[in-house]
Amino acid sequence: MALFGITDGITRRIDGAVASVSEVFFEPVVRVGVTGLSRAGKTVFITAVVANLLARGRMPQLRAEAQGRIEAVYLQPQPDLTLPRFDYEAHLAALTGDDPRWPASTRAISELRLSFRVRPSGLLAGFGGPRVIHVDIVDYPGEWLLDLGLLEQSYEAWSEATLERLAKRAEAADYVARARAEDGALRLDEARVRDLAARFTAYLAAARDLGRVDCTPGRFLLPGDLAGSPVLTFAPLPKPATTGRGSMWREMDRRFEAYKARVVTPFFRDHFARIDRQIVLMDVLGAIHQGPRAVEDLRRTMAEVLSAFRPGRNGWLSGLFGGRRVERLLFAATKADHLHHVQHPALTAITVAMLAEAKARADFAGAKTAALSLAALRATVEDVVERDGARLPCVRGRLLASGKQAAMFPGLLPTDPARLLSPAREGAERWLDAEFGLMSFAPSRLTLKPGEGPPHIRLDRAVEFLIGDRL
Numbered sequence: 001m002a003l004f005g006i007t008d009g010i011t012r013r014i015d016g017a018v019a020s021v022s023e024v025f026f027e028p029v030v031r032v033g034v035t036g037l038s039r040a041g042k043t044v045f046i047t048a049v050v051a052n053l054l055a056r057g058r059m060p061q062l063r064a065e066a067q068g069r070i071e072a073v074y075l076q077p078q079p080d081l082t083l084p085r086f087d088y089e090a091h092l093a094a095l096t097g098d099d100p101r102w103p104a105s106t107r108a109i110s111e112l113r114l115s116f117r118v119r120p121s122g123l124l125a126g127f128g129g130p131r132v133i134h135v136d137i138v139d140y141p142g143e144w145l146l147d148l149g150l151l152e153q154s155y156e157a158w159s160e161a162t163l164e165r166l167a168k169r170a171e172a173a174d175y176v177a178r179a180r181a182e183d184g185a186l187r188l189d190e191a192r193v194r195d196l197a198a199r200f201t202a203y204l205a206a207a208r209d210l211g212r213v214d215c216t217p218g219r220f221l222l223p224g225d226l227a228g229s230p231v232l233t234f235a236p237l238p239k240p241a242t243t244g245r246g247s248m249w250r251e252m253d254r255r256f257e258a259y260k261a262r263v264v265t266p267f268f269r270d271h272f273a274r275i276d277r278q279i280v281l282m283d284v285l286g287a288i289h290q291g292p293r294a295v296e297d298l299r300r301t302m303a304e305v306l307s308a309f310r311p312g313r314n315g316w317l318s319g320l321f322g323g324r325r326v327e328r329l330l331f332a333a334t335k336a337d338h339l340h341h342v343q344h345p346a347l348t349a350i351t352v353a354m355l356a357e358a359k360a361r362a363d364f365a366g367a368k369t370a371a372l373s374l375a376a377l378r379a380t381v382e383d384v385v386e387r388d389g390a391r392l393p394c395v396r397g398r399l400l401a402s403g404k405q406a407a408m409f410p411g412l413l414p415t416d417p418a419r420l421l422s423p424a425r426e427g428a429e430r431w432l433d434a435e436f437g438l439m440s441f442a443p444s445r446l447t448l449k450p451g452e453g454p455p456h457i458r459l460d461r462a463v464e465f466l467i468g469d470r471l
């Protein structure tokens with residue numbers, strides 16, 4: 001109890017000040033990771049969360065808010081001076097301007113610090129004034145987690161597995177033919193290596209555009225300031241009979257090892273290992289719309305992504321984590337505003353079923369987990385239309401392509417997830433008994449009342465799960 005008294009006194013004095021020793025000791029920091037594969041909805045999610053925490057009129061499920069204990073929420077300079085800041089203002093301006101747009105793709109790590117001033121609850125309520133809690137939100141591409149799998153592989157094993165996978169893919173035909181024709185025993189020729197890497201990258205880009213989600217190494221498609229450097233200039237090659245010094249295969253091997261040591265390891269050590277709470281966003285509806293193959297790809301890729309949350313799985317990683325682990329892990333199916341709310345439970349059930357295998361294997365190292373369906377920014381309203389005598393629960397919004405208003409009934413999701421997941425697993429080409437059409441909606445023009453954030457679905461529940469216990 002005494003500790004709280006002291007804390008409160010100090011908190012009040014350094015209120016709004018920059019970090020100090022006392023802040024480190026008395027103002028707890030929660031690091032929340034936000035991840036998901038490309039286009040999963042990370043940027044929109046973070047922007048909407050921040051906007052709805054700064055103006056909390058639509059956050060009734062956030063307990064501290066419902067109890068009236070949140071005195072203030074404000075943005076602060078982030079502690080990590082070398083990470084790009086999450087460009088909240090620009091993304092919010094895009095989403096809520098006169099001509100609302102979805103924000104541009106981001107594809108790199110960024111961070112934002114949000115600070116809360118809250119009155120303590122329960123037994124402690126009578127003791128002293130408010131506390132300050134900092135929430136650091138870290139946005140990073142889920143693809144980077146896939147690279148964790150590379151750390152356990154040698155260049156030889158990775159090449160073999162990758163070439164085997166590529167052999168079955170039409171979009172990889174050019175690269176596979178080129179790689180098979182290459183003799184890795186020959187002396188290194190930089191122009192040839194660059195050509196191989198360029199073709200391999202072109203394959204990865206084509207695979208991504210087809211909706212494939214296993215496009216590793218992650219940085220080939222998201223190179224940032226590493227573009228063109230040797231650490232990103234390698235590709236899988238069959239192992240030749242001899243791999244002498246100075247051979248192409250040896251050099252590729254060296255670069256692959258450098259990628260692991262200089263690109264992958266620092267991300268896990270400096271960022272991933274410090275995350276306390278994590279939300280993983282998944283565009284499950286998008287995958288269902290694309291068909292069984294996309295659903296199966298998403299399921300397999302998520303299982304791989306999530307193995308990163310299993311620190312016990314090898315000694316190397318445990319060492320890196322220093323015994324720390326993620327305490328809470330939330331899986332969220334995004335863009336749920338494409339569905340009438342009567343279908344949300346089915347979407348959540350499919351999401352849970354997709355993750356079942358990964359969860360059974362790991363149980364996420366004791367982390368508390370949950371799943372839900374949400375829309376970070378609600379772009380539709382619900383409606384019911386009559387068709388052929390049936391009443392269909394649908395949604396209505398402004399179409400991205402034409403700007404026209406339209407109602408959409410995307411199809412009925414089965415309440416038994418196996419109806420989708422089994423055919424997907426068995427390699428079906430298309431859904432047998434149903435079609436799931438999706439239209440892309442533009443964000444709607446908003447007129448917000450004072451104290452109200454942009455409209456959403458279950459964003460408050462997501463925030464409550466992630467940080468509610470710390471407020």
Ligand SMILES: Nc1nc2c(ncn2[C@@H]2O[C@H](COP(=O)(O)OP(=O)(O)OP(=O)(O)O)[C@@H](O)[C@H]2O)c(=O)[nH]1
Pocket residue numbers: 036037038039040041042043044045102103104105106107141334335336337338374375376377378379440441
């Ligand atoms: N209807 C609807 N669409 C959404 C929502 N959130 C995201 N989207 C759509 O999904 C797209 C991708 O969202 P982003 O937040 O940019 O996704 P991201 O994960 O940051 O994507 P990258 O930065 O490319 O990795 C958007 O351009 C929207 O079209 C939502 O809540 N509702």
Ligand SMILES: [Mg+2]
Pocket residue numbers: 042043044104105106107
């Ligand atoms: Mg983004």
